[in-house]
Amino acid sequence: MGNTFGKLFRITTFGESHGVALGVTIEGCPAGLTIDENFIKTEMQRRKPGQSKITTQRKEEDEIEILSGVFEGKSTGTPIGIIIRNADQKSKDYSHIADKFRPSHADYTYFEKYGIRDYRGGGRSSARETAARVAAGAIAKMLLAQKGIKITAYVSQVGELSLNKNYRDLDFSEIENNIVRCPDPQAADQMIQLIDSVRKDRDTIGGVVSCVIENTPLGLGEPVFDRLHAELGKAMLSINAVKGFEFGSGFEGVKMRGSQHNDAIVKDGDQIKTKTNHSGGIQGGISNGEDIYFRVAFKPVATIMQDQESINEAGDSVTVSGKGRHDPCVVPRAVPIVEAMAALVIADYLLLAKSNKLRDII
Template sequence: MNGNRFGRLFQVTTFGESHGEAMGCTVSGCPAGLELSEEDIQADLDRRKPGQSMITTSRGEPDDVSIKSGIQDGYTTGTPIGLVIQNKDARSGKYEPFITAPRPSHGDFTYSAKFGTRNWGGGGRSSARETVNWVAAGAIAKKLLAREGIELKAHVNQIDDIEAPEVSFDQIKAHSEENDVRCAHPETAERMQERIAEYQEEGDSIGGSIYFEARGVPVGLGAPRFDSLSARLGQAMMAVPATTAFEFGLGREAREWTGKERNDDWEFDGESNPTPVENDHGGIQGGISSGEPIYGEVTLHAPTSIPKSQQTADWETGELKEEQVIGRHDPVLPPRGVPVVEAMLALTLVDFMLLSGRLNPDRVDDRPGEYDTDYHPSNPNNE
């Protein structure tokens, strides 16, 4: 099965199934000399892990990460970084009714039809649990970007028909982690949580959206057409499980704007460089970063695993039957999806930074002074 690798130079190859022994990934292309610890990665994994609130699945996974390779004395060596996260609380028995009867709107049927088999425990490879690998790799990408003055953040801006008012980047950084919904507008977060609770009581689920933003991105990331920044970012976001829409800048609203309204006028900055007055283009023009903040939105549909009885078709017996998905599932996805969206944004940007030569692909020189980065075998004494 292909499709398990993301990135050109900063490559992430993932493995694992929802109810398998472990999840994990290999990160290739990270420059040598970046200070990195398991704690750096764990911070983001803790934001994604299950069982952290009443509006997430109760599955008890600590999601503790273990670095298996690519680190020496607390710094990256430039070789592949191996990351492993053990599965501790898998309960596959509840999925036995669906071995030959696909759960509605899951990947059960399509995986089985394509491959002739599938790991049915918890959805196997198609489970959103696989995103734990993306978040782990994204934490490394975030650290590389931070060195270059690039920071990014996301928050939940809509659940059902409850939409948060526009908030600043600083507000997102300050308030998005203050509530279980991860909405940076506290009053709206309370309403969202109440609405989620209503769906939980009904045994149903609901969808929503995540707003993301990146600041400090330099001009020139991306290439025309199929390697455009917007195209690659769209690929990254549409890979997030349950995503039904990706947009940047004005997004869908652009259909209601005239060319004159949307077009950004130009002016000179303090160093006589042309710069757009507005940023309705969302930081990307012609598929290439403009130097303005990159922002957009990802829409996630309602979780498909719900406790309500639903009809399925058993391809072994040829019968239609009613089944109930019994298990531990999220009633809404955006709150735990925030770190996933941030990870895919970070992985996309760091890959383009390497491709554009703005990051040295060999080293980042975070190591302390005793590591002499000017050493060369032909001149061991640096003379």
Template structure:
């Protein structure tokens, strides 16, 4: 099975399964000399950790990270950084009945057809728990980017059709962690929590939209033609299992605009050429403009629901019904927030290194 590594210079390889002994990640390309300890990684893993509220699965995992290599006396060595988190609260028995029954909305059947086998325990490698390694790697990327004044933050802007009011960047930074749904509009967040509770009572799940904002990104990142910055961001975010759509800047709204509305005019401000608007979302021609990078992802409802669904027994070929048991998120967007941040940060760190903005002497 290929496709476990992402990045060109800042390379990330995740490994492990949802109900295996452990999960982890190897990060190659981090410059030597970066101050780094486990607390930097743990802070981000704690944000992704399950069991924090009624908006997430009740699986109880501490997700304590172990740094196995690449850090010596509190600094990165320039060698691969290997990190591991051990699974403690996996309940594989709840999945025994799914050995031959694929769950609608999951990759169960396709994994079996492609590889001739599959780990039925919690989805194995296709589980959302795989994102743990991404968040650990993203923590290093975010920490590295912070040395250059770059900040990446995500927040839920829509859930079950409930749309948050537009918030300033400072309001997002201040409010995003104040509610379990990670919505900066606190009034909308209350309505979202009620919608989650209602969906849980019905044995159903909810989808939504997550917005990612990156500020402080210098002008000039991106390698046209096929390695455009927005193309790499799109691949990074679309590689998250629950993401089904993406837009950057004005996104799909640009299809309903005229050129005179969409184009960001150039002006001179404080002696610098810039744009008073940002319909491009901080990227033009695949190259960063220096304005905030803004992108949004559509996140599907959690496919594991307790409502009866139609499926087929892969051994007998007979149609049947399935009710998914076990512990699952009633909605994915709140826990996807740190994952989306991580993936955008990984892309930015990679392009910063590729473009020569980062060197060991500059850390």
């Protein structure tokens, strides 16, 4: 339960942080799609641990193995199976919490739900599970590229340091030029210094990842319970450490009046467009052809290198000491995860849109 996402373009992930491997099964990928393994590897490199001084120092190359669904470089229309083998587990780092619950982790809730838990790195609740999502998201991106749809995420805030610029004023080519993945070099330097300072204090800090989906076709989304923004919200809130999601004007929109917030509809040549885009490219749960943009808030990583008060499985008060290898701030590595989940949602709705039109079926 809870390990499958999507309706037509559907993924099921499996594996634990300190198990043999992580993996994903992708169903619904149309036959004949060129599968670029190098692109998948590039996406995996963006998410992998140990890539800089401001990320966890666990060393995983995150090499993928495609087990099924691809023949001579193209999808066959059958389930695509991918695994990512774990290599640098240090399970002994977690022996001190074998019977203790770490504050703000899933340790206690998993134990109460299942009566058993894999304490090694959090098991299934570990953010390492997202490696499988990024692999699947890379294939979804390949599908979307056929339609010219582009998804770009970047770090827009760390702690109180916020990049208060419209995404249209940013140079997205700068995102991968720094270790924090912020498209503004000056802001990136400040964010890196802040994260490094927090790391040296043996603490953690949160942040925000912003995402833009360009060239989304008109008409993606379903009425009422399956609105496009609702599914995007579910996708983002399913990512470890996410505490908030807003799209378009979001919470700032409450400060505006309707006369300011409404997006006037105009004709630009042969195209119907809106003068502004406070709606974030979605109206009534259906894409309107404008850019879709949203923000995702990540809490500070729960594991800190400090002593904390907690209890053990017997209900006794204990002290939990932070050990192991952990990110001082998750947002630099969360960028490709946000993109992957957005790609999975848009790919799914793209296939749903085609199935809803009789002329595309017969």
